[in-house]
Amino acid sequence: MDGSSSSASPSASHGGTSTLGSEVGRSVLICLLRLDLRIHDNPLFYYAHQTPKPIVSTAEKTVDLSKLEDEALLGSTADYLLPVFVFDEREMELSGLPGYNRKGPEARTREYGFWKTGGFRTRFVSESVYDVRSRLRNVGSDLLIRFGFPEDVVSNLVKGFQAEGTHVEGVWLQKEMTYPEIDVENAIVEKLQGSGVPVQFVHGKTLIHPSDLPFESSETPDVFTPFRKKVEALGTKMVRPVKHSPAKFKTFPPNVPSTPDYALDVSYEVDVDGLAPRALETKDKQEGEVSFHDILRFLLTPLNDSQLPPTLEASALLQQRHPASAFPLRGGESSALDRLDWYFVRGKSADSSRWGKADPPPAARYKQTRNNLIGHAYSTKMSPFLAYGSISPRQIWEALDEHEKKFGEDQNTYWVRFELLWRDYFFFVAEKFGHLLYDLGGFERATDPRQAAKKMEEGWWRKWNPLKDGPEHEMTRLLEGRTGIPFIDANILELRESGFMSNRGRQNVASFLSKDLGYDWRIGAEFFQSHLIDYDPTSNYGNWQYVAGVGNDPRASRQFNTIKQAKDYDSHGDYVKMWIPALRNLHADYVHTPWLLTTEERRRYGLKTTKMDVTIDGYPAQPLFEHEGWQRHYERKQGVGSKMHGNPQEKVKDGKVPRRHRPSYRVSAATYGALTDGSHVDQLSASAGTLYSGYDGSGSRNVIPPLRGASGSIGPGYNARPQNFPNVAGLNIGGGGERSGSPFGTSPSGQAQKYARTTASGVPTNLPAPVGRAPGNAFDFGPGRTGSASSLDLPNGRRRDQQANGFTDPISQFASPGNGHGGNGNGVPSGNGGNGHAPQAVSKADLETSWRRGSK
Numbered sequence: 001m002d003g004s005s006s007s008a009s010p011s012a013s014h015g016g017t018s019t020l021g022s023e024v025g026r027s028v029l030i031c032l033l034r035l036d037l038r039i040h041d042n043p044l045f046y047y048a049h050q051t052p053k054p055i056v057s058t059a060e061k062t063v064d065l066s067k068l069e070d071e072a073l074l075g076s077t078a079d080y081l082l083p084v085f086v087f088d089e090r091e092m093e094l095s096g097l098p099g100y101n102r103k104g105p106e107a108r109t110r111e112y113g114f115w116k117t118g119g120f121r122t123r124f125v126s127e128s129v130y131d132v133r134s135r136l137r138n139v140g141s142d143l144l145i146r147f148g149f150p151e152d153v154v155s156n157l158v159k160g161f162q163a164e165g166t167h168v169e170g171v172w173l174q175k176e177m178t179y180p181e182i183d184v185e186n187a188i189v190e191k192l193q194g195s196g197v198p199v200q201f202v203h204g205k206t207l208i209h210p211s212d213l214p215f216e217s218s219e220t221p222d223v224f225t226p227f228r229k230k231v232e233a234l235g236t237k238m239v240r241p242v243k244h245s246p247a248k249f250k251t252f253p254p255n256v257p258s259t260p261d262y263a264l265d266v267s268y269e270v271d272v273d274g275l276a277p278r279a280l281e282t283k284d285k286q287e288g289e290v291s292f293h294d295i296l297r298f299l300l301t302p303l304n305d306s307q308l309p310p311t312l313e314a315s316a317l318l319q320q321r322h323p324a325s326a327f328p329l330r331g332g333e334s335s336a337l338d339r340l341d342w343y344f345v346r347g348k349s350a351d352s353s354r355w356g357k358a359d360p361p362p363a364a365r366y367k368q369t370r371n372n373l374i375g376h377a378y379s380t381k382m383s384p385f386l387a388y389g390s391i392s393p394r395q396i397w398e399a400l401d402e403h404e405k406k407f408g409e410d411q412n413t414y415w416v417r418f419e420l421l422w423r424d425y426f427f428f429v430a431e432k433f434g435h436l437l438y439d440l441g442g443f444e445r446a447t448d449p450r451q452a453a454k455k456m457e458e459g460w461w462r463k464w465n466p467l468k469d470g471p472e473h474e475m476t477r478l479l480e481g482r483t484g485i486p487f488i489d490a491n492i493l494e495l496r497e498s499g500f501m502s503n504r505g506r507q508n509v510a511s512f513l514s515k516d517l518g519y520d521w522r523i524g525a526e527f528f529q530s531h532l533i534d535y536d537p538t539s540n541y542g543n544w545q546y547v548a549g550v551g552n553d554p555r556a557s558r559q560f561n562t563i564k565q566a567k568d569y570d571s572h573g574d575y576v577k578m579w580i581p582a583l584r585n586l587h588a589d590y591v592h593t594p595w596l597l598t599t600e601e602r603r604r605y606g607l608k609t610t611k612m613d614v615t616i617d618g619y620p621a622q623p624l625f626e627h628e629g630w631q632r633h634y635e636r637k638q639g640v641g642s643k644m645h646g647n648p649q650e651k652v653k654d655g656k657v658p659r660r661h662r663p664s665y666r667v668s669a670a671t672y673g674a675l676t677d678g679s680h681v682d683q684l685s686a687s688a689g690t691l692y693s694g695y696d697g698s699g700s701r702n703v704i705p706p707l708r709g710a711s712g713s714i715g716p717g718y719n720a721r722p723q724n725f726p727n728v729a730g731l732n733i734g735g736g737g738e739r740s741g742s743p744f745g746t747s748p749s750g751q752a753q754k755y756a757r758t759t760a761s762g763v764p765t766n767l768p769a770p771v772g773r774a775p776g777n778a779f780d781f782g783p784g785r786t787g788s789a790s791s792l793d794l795p796n797g798r799r800r801d802q803q804a805n806g807f808t809d810p811i812s813q814f815a816s817p818g819n820g821h822g823g824n825g826n827g828v829p830s831g832n833g834g835n836g837h838a839p840q841a842v843s844k845a846d847l848e849t850s851w852r853r854g855s856k
């Protein structure tokens with residue numbers, strides 16, 4: 001960057017030549033902020049305000065500061081403190097800044113060429129930088145912001161100060177532990193050689209200070225558990241206390257020497273969250289003035305200019321936080337501290353009755369909720385703040401202490417600590433193995449070279465060429481969220497549209513990409529690197545290696561069963577429906593396996609199938625891959641075996657927990673018409689009875705609940721096909737009731753069908769034989785028949801007679817005024833019905849059996 005670029009900047013708040021005049025003879029300490037964008041518990045700022053202690057020589061050794069044996073010896077006598085941040089051209093594409101001349105290559109990932117820093121992270125980092133600047137201003141200091149290469153900026157500043165007679169006491173920075181970052185450190189040291197200015201590193205990244213480890217970092221165990229046990233044995237010595245920064249900082253240098261580095265600074269403030277893109281010439285700003293939004297826009301612009309298919313890039317236009325984002329927070333220390341306080345201490349997030357505690361903050365149920373997928377409260381959401389150092393792990397540790405003092409200590413609080421140790425583990429392991437973090441063969445090349453050699457053979461990992469392989473290539477489909485496997489697609493879409501993905505989602509996507517499909521795991525790691533707000537080299541590449549089986553997992557062949565996982569963790573399909581609008585109308589039992597629907601059923605659910613439709617609101621009709629192990633989970637119904645646990649943000653009304661699950665109903669020997677009250681039932685089972693669909697009065701098409709019974713008849717509807725009714729003898733699917741424009745159809749073609757029996761997987765053993773004619777000529781059961789002699793067993797064991805015209809249930813939201821037939825799409829009962837037969841009677845034993853089977 002030459003001087004002309006600097007002058008091209010509309011505003012350079014610390015620019016201008018200075019002779020320092022009376023300042024000659026004074027000294028300055030330069031603190032380069034990198035991934036430590038905070039003022040609290042930042043060792044740089046803490047030690048900058050301590051009186052230096054002499055280097056001591058003991059009988060055993062001379063304490064060598066450069067080895068960081070004891071940072072407590074650090075201190076500064078400098079008159080001025082200069083905090084600097086450099087937007088590094090290696091990490092972020094800066095070519096959109098007016099007048100900026102990039103010196104190096106585009107900021108792209110090394111193997112597959114994604115932008116290294118996508119839109120969401122660009123915004124997050126920028127917010128973090130400007131937040132730390134205002135926080136520094138609040139304590140009497142400031143932040144110098146530059147763009148380019150950190151080593152150039154620092155050495156130019158040193159030269160400038162020295163030329164003006166100011167003594168530069170030192171350049172301090174946080175020690176990084178991964179490679180591209182260490183390369184920058186080395187470049188800084190190299191550039192300052194001969195300047196007489198010492199470069200000093202301090203540690204602030206990890207929970208455990210490296211010199212407190214009970215082993216050399218080169219001897220970090222290759223498996224997590226031994227590491228954890230060793231460090232936990234340190235007891236109270238494991239984590240050093242938080243270092244509080246002073247209320248008033250040393251003075252920022254009154255004049256900063258002019259350098260040729262590119263400077264662009266915010267000269268007027270705007271409400272970033274309320275931003276709409278604005279033209280530069282907006283009236284309320286002066287010519288040449290720059291707002292935060294302008295800077296963001298400059299940084300985002302080049303990301304749209306893609307060498308890859310634009311659909312694979314983290315869109316530069318995504319400046320607004322997604323309303324459904326699990327990480328709806330802005331970047332910066334202020335935001336991090338607020339979240340910390342809310343999550344661990346102040347927040348009141350859950351009902352007391354369910355948990356038997358007095359509405360504690362969300363941390364009190366972390367272990368139960370951490371695998372959930374929806375909302376921001378299921379986990380701490382500390383990762384983006386940790387990645388950019390807006391908070392330190394020690395601060396989280398202390399927040400846990402505080403939480404435990406007030407609300408008690410248990411598995412939940414321990415588990416947050418446990419996860420923080422995972423984070424540390426990946427740092428120490430990454431430091432131990434250096435460049436292997438990014439190597440296809442992973443750490444295994446060092447820990448088990450034989451195994452690694454096998455996995456390095458040609459053909460072990462499948463390849464992908466983002467520039468040549470077209471849009472229908474498996475990998476392109478995967479990264480665009482178009483695999484046809486909803487749980488995978490929803491996670492990818494969440495990442496692309498919000499910059500975040502849950503840990504559960506990350507594990508599943510990583511396993512699918514590397515184990516199910518067998519692709520080079522670095523495709524996924526680089527894609528995550530580009531899109532994740534919380535990207536951190538050690539956690540990202542370390543976890544990818546772990547899941548791909550080339551890292552620290554002693555059971556390297558472990559593979560996630562996507563359908564099992566989907567049904568365990570998104571049992572009601574809410575997550576998938578949130579991110580894939582095309583699936584919103586689907587019953588939860590099918591939402592994870594839409595390929596099991598027939599073409600006709602897809603049509604009835606409004607699922608489009610043609611190629612063109614797929615890009616609008618359709619969804620691929622077939623999965624790009626189907627693992628045979630998935631099949632045994634196909635028939636598992638919603639809610640069954642769910643591992644989802646209470647959302648800590650569940651609202652409490654009048655001290656009572658609102659009913660979260662709509663009840664399951666058992667219908668015994670009953671004829672049961674549609675629910676037409678505007679609600680729907682999650683699960684409705686019947687034994688040897690008849691049952692029929694709910695219909696959502698809001699106008700969305702609803703579902704036919706599955707029939708579970710030894711024999712039975714069902715009304716017409718979307719899922720009225722044998723596959724959905726395993727182990728049924730004498731299955732009669734009613735026709736009838738199809739009305740034009742109504743979502744209530746019948747069996748395909750509108751005809752009633754009869755099967756002798758179905759197998760465990762719902763395959764009919766005789767060919768469907770039309771036995772009736774639709775519409776209005778239902779066999780066995782048609783829509784809208786009102787029942788006789790029917791009863792409902794309500795979920796809490798109470799029993800209620802079904803009323804002839806529908807039913808009411810005082811303990812649920814359901815109050816059906818209808819007369820037991822399918823609604824008309826507007827929730828209005830319409831009174832026509834088939835003329836099916838009364839269902840056959842069943843014994844109580846049958847009923848109980850089917851009930852138990854059904855509700856497992």
Ligand SMILES: Cc1cc2nc3c(=O)[nH]c(=O)nc-3n(C[C@H](O)[C@H](O)[C@H](O)COP(=O)(O)OP(=O)(O)OC[C@H]3O[C@@H](n4cnc5c(N)ncnc54)[C@H](O)[C@@H]3O)c2cc1C
Nearest residue numbers: 379380381382383419423503506507534535536539540543
């Ligand atoms: C394939 C893959 C890629 C990942 N990439 C990243 C990444 O780039 N950056 C990142 O911070 N995390 C990454 N993780 C780890 C984890 O998914 C996130 O840390 C977590 O989801 C962040 O949400 P949270 O802060 O609410 O986590 P919480 O569940 O609240 O956990 C608290 C903290 O513990 C740490 N932590 C939790 N799980 C892990 C883990 N598996 N590994 C390391 N540290 C962990 C994080 O610092 C986290 O903020 C990745 C995981 C996988 C499987």
